[in-house]
Amino acid sequence: MxxxxxxxxxxxxxxxLVAFEQVYKIYGHGExxxxxxxxxxxxxxxxxxxxxxxxxxxxxxxxxxxxGCLDKPTAGxxxxxxxxxxxxxxxxxxMLRRHYLGFVFQGFNLLARTTALENLEIPLIYQRxxxxxxxxxxxxxxxxxxxxxxxxxxxxxxSGGQQQRVAIARAIVTNPSLLLADEPTGNLDSARSHEIMxxxxxxxxxxxLTVVLVTHEDDIAAYAQRRIDFRDxxxxxxxxxxxAGAA
Amino acid sequence: MFANxxxxxxxxxxxxxxxxxxTVLGIIIGVAAVIIIVTLGAGTTQxxxxxxxxxxxxxxxxxxxxxxxxxxxxxxxxxFGMGDVEALQRELVGVAAIAPYTQRSAQVVxxxxxxxxxxxxxxSDISVVRNWKVTEGRLFTLSEERAGKTVCIIGATIxxxxxxxxxxxxxxVRVGKISCEIIGVLEAKGQVMFGGDQDLLVVLPxxxxxxxxxxxxxxxxxxxxxxxxxxxxxxxxxxIQIMRQRRRIxxxxxxxxxxxxxxxxxxxxxxxIGVMTTFLSAIAAVSLLVGGIGIMNIMLVSxxxxxxxxxxxxxxxxTGREVMLQFLVEAALLSAFGGLVGITLGLGGAAGIAPAINxxxxxxxxxxxxxxxxxxxxxxxxxxxxxxxxxxxxxxxALRHE
Ligand SMILES: Nc1ncnc2c1ncn2[C@@H]1O[C@H](COP(=O)(O)OP(=O)(O)O)[C@@H](O)[C@H]1O
Ligand SMILES: [Mg+2]
Numbered sequence: 100m101x102x103x104x105x106x107x108x109x110x111x112x113x114x115x116l117v118a119f120e121q122v123y124k125i126y127g128h129g130e131x132x133x134x135x136x137x138x139x140x141x142x143x144x145x146x147x148x149x150x151x152x153x154x155x156x157x158x159x160x161x162x163x164x165x166x167g168c169l170d171k172p173t174a175g176x177x178x179x180x181x182x183x184x185x186x187x188x189x190x191x192x193x194m195l196r197r198h199y200l201g202f203v204f205q206g207f208n209l210l211a212r213t214t215a216l217e218n219l220e221i222p223l224i225y226q227r228x229x230x231x232x233x234x235x236x237x238x239x240x241x242x243x244x245x246x247x248x249x250x251x252x253x254x255x256x257x258s259g260g261q262q263q264r265v266a267i268a269r270a271i272v273t274n275p276s277l278l279l280a281d282e283p284t285g286n287l288d289s290a291r292s293h294e295i296m297x298x299x300x301x302x303x304x305x306x307x308l309t310v311v312l313v314t315h316e317d318d319i320a321a322y323a324q325r326r327i328d329f330r331d332x333x334x335x336x337x338x339x340x341x342x343a344g345a346a
Numbered sequence: 347m348f349a350n351x352x353x354x355x356x357x358x359x360x361x362x363x364x365x366x367x368x369t370v371l372g373i374i375i376g377v378a379a380v381i382i383i384v385t386l387g388a389g390t391t392q393x394x395x396x397x398x399x400x401x402x403x404x405x406x407x408x409x410x411x412x413x414x415x416x417x418x419x420x421x422x423x424x425x426f427g428m429g430d431v432e433a434l435q436r437e438l439v440g441v442a443a444i445a446p447y448t449q450r451s452a453q454v455v456x457x458x459x460x461x462x463x464x465x466x467x468x469x470s471d472i473s474v475v476r477n478w479k480v481t482e483g484r485l486f487t488l489s490e491e492r493a494g495k496t497v498c499i500i501g502a503t504i505x506x507x508x509x510x511x512x513x514x515x516x517x518x519v520r521v522g523k524i525s526c527e528i529i530g531v532l533e534a535k536g537q538v539m540f541g542g543d544q545d546l547l548v549v550l551p552x553x554x555x556x557x558x559x560x561x562x563x564x565x566x567x568x569x570x571x572x573x574x575x576x577x578x579x580x581x582x583x584x585x586i587q588i589m590r591q592r593r594r595i596x597x598x599x600x601x602x603x604x605x606x607x608x609x610x611x612x613x614x615x616x617x618x619i620g621v622m623t624t625f626l627s628a629i630a631a632v633s634l635l636v637g638g639i640g641i642m643n644i645m646l647v648s649x650x651x652x653x654x655x656x657x658x659x660x661x662x663x664x665t666g667r668e669v670m671l672q673f674l675v676e677a678a679l680l681s682a683f684g685g686l687v688g689i690t691l692g693l694g695g696a697a698g699i700a701p702a703i704n705x706x707x708x709x710x711x712x713x714x715x716x717x718x719x720x721x722x723x724x725x726x727x728x729x730x731x732x733x734x735x736x737x738x739x740x741x742x743x744a745l746r747h748e
Contacts (some may be wrong), residue, residue, distance in 0.1 A: 150437075164742050167661070169660075169661060169741045169742050169745075170742055189665070189666060190665050190666075190667070193660070193664065193665040193666075194663070194665075195662055196661065196662070196663040197662070197663025197664075198663070202662070203659050204745065208654065208657075208658050208661075208745065209658075210655055210658060211655075212361045215360070217357070221354075221659070222660055222662045222663055224350045224353065224354065225350070225659075225662060225663045225664050225668065226663070227350065260693075269662070271408070273663075
């Protein structure tokens with residue numbers, strides 16, 4: 100895989116999309132040592148919809164950050180499409196994020212005082228996509244999340260659910276291979292949470308988008324095909340649902 | 347890549363108009379100050395040049411001084427006597443005219459009007475040497491000069507402001523304790539720089555001045571003009587030789603007088619103005635520096651304030667270098683814009699001030715280019731540290747930042 104070239108195309112799923120091999124993340128030394136991740140082995144295939152669960156402090160966010168190439172493991176290997184990412188430099192990691200990864204956060208993290216359309220354009224600007232095409236792609240992504248009528252609204256002019264949908268649109272506008280969502284419904288009420296989950300389910304089913312999602316709630320996790328439970332930096336249980344989309 | 351960075355930088359600046367405006371205020375003020383000072387300095391230099399050439403470029407001025415030994419007896423250099431004037435008249439070759447000249451300030455009264463004015467004692471040769479002309483009446487006659495008659499010639503301001511609507515010739519002026527009759531009015535010489543009025547003036551025959559006003563038969567200066575401009579250096583040498591002889595100054599001693607020609611005066615004045623302009627520009631440049639520090643300060647605050655934004659950008663796929671470039675471009679754009687505004691304000695200010703202090707408005711394109719380049723450079727230099735700090739943020743921590 101060549102990290103540097105555009106890379107919108109998906110390679111045939113010969114192996115897993117991402118794989119952890121004995122991944123450790125250790126903070127501090129000696130007495131105060133914290134094993135945020137304590138020897139994780141994990142494989143996620145392209146097209147999967149995975150829910151990561153576990154109590155607070157169990158290492159969910161840490162593993163998401165490593166999956167998202169925002170952080171590096173202390174030990175172990177992280178293979179992204181078969182390439183060991185742990186040996187890449189920060190520029191190369193930025194290229195991976197730019198072309199293959201999409202993030203959705205609990206706090207939406209849209210740029211303030213920036214319209215929905217402009218927010219969506221930012222990742223495309225970093226991809227050097229020229230203006231007309233950029234606009235068209237941003238509008239299309241807004242349409243997918245059902246907010247085409249809100250393109251000129253700033254985050255302050257949108258509800259929480261709408262902001263999260265803009266954030267999802269921003270994450271998918273570059274057509275990434277992997278969408279990482281760390282408690283995306285944590286700030287939303289139940290009805291809005293289910294709307295978001297339905298949107299993610301649709302993206303997963305219709306576009307084959309691989310989704311990894313962190314949540315505390317069983318009914319949110321129920322949308323996923325596979326559930327991974329963390330505790331004290333270890334995976335304690337893996338469950339596969341017979342069918343996805345409970346609600 | 348640069349074009350994209352530019353787009354984002356411009357968007358970010360426009361999103362925060364107030365913050366951007368405050369950021370560049372220092373630059374605006376600094377650049378405006380430099381432009382005003384440099385423009386007025388150039389105007390002053392030009393003005394001095396043209397005023398001096400109006401005075402007559404083939405003029406020599408003999409004045410006391412020269413030897414300024416501290417604590418020595420020569421601290422008070424002697425003035426010139428009428429004997430000196432006569433000797434110069436007798437011995438100089440190639441001189442067109444010689445005019446002794448002395449002046450002081452005195453109260454001048456005409457009717458109910460009362461002004462403080464410059465009172466000059468001289469001879470009618472001054473009209474040749476200094477290019478003075480009368481618009482009404484006449485100059486002193488030789489016999490009036492010899493007899494020390496109480497007659498006078500007034501400057502244009504006195505004519506205009508103290509004798510409004512009256513016939514000046516034949517009117518009586520009281521100068522200090524003496525009364526004298528007006529026989530002529532001088533042509534207006536115009537305002538001198540920084541407001542001094544050259545036409546607020548009463549001219550008496552030298553002898554009248556010495557007897558009735560000055561209280562001595564000395565004169566402070568002697569003006570001379572050469573037949574031609576070329577012979578000026580030779581004339582100067584003759585003056586020095588004659589005066590040294592008359593004062594019995596030994597070979598190895600310094601003269602206790604000075605002979606200046608107008609080119610020298612002009613050079614001295616222009617270099618003085620140059621030094622002043624440089625000095626004031628340096629002070630103004632300090633405010634540019636302060637402006638730069640202001641930019642750095644606000645950009646640093648802005649990096650902290652925008653930590654989360656930076657985290658988002660990094661997560662979305664920006665490289666550290668791109669984040670850095672964006673902040674640098676923002677700083678450079680801001681200060682370049684501040685430079686442009688400052689240049690505009692500076693030119694406007696200079697154009698407004700110049701006529702008020704009687705200095706021509708001299709437009710210097712090079713200064714503008716320099717000011718603009720300098721202000722943009724200030725942005726880059728002072729934007730660098732905040733930009734680097736932004737680029738080095740850890741994306742995870744930046745995203746967690748409130
Ligand atoms: N930057 C850090 N420095 C030290 N400890 C950290 C840091 N980030 C996370 N941890 C610790 O690692 C463990 C896992 O954290 P995290 O992955 O955020 O848990 P969660 O499952 O709640 O998302 C926690 O004990 C946390 O305190
Ligand atoms: Mg967490």
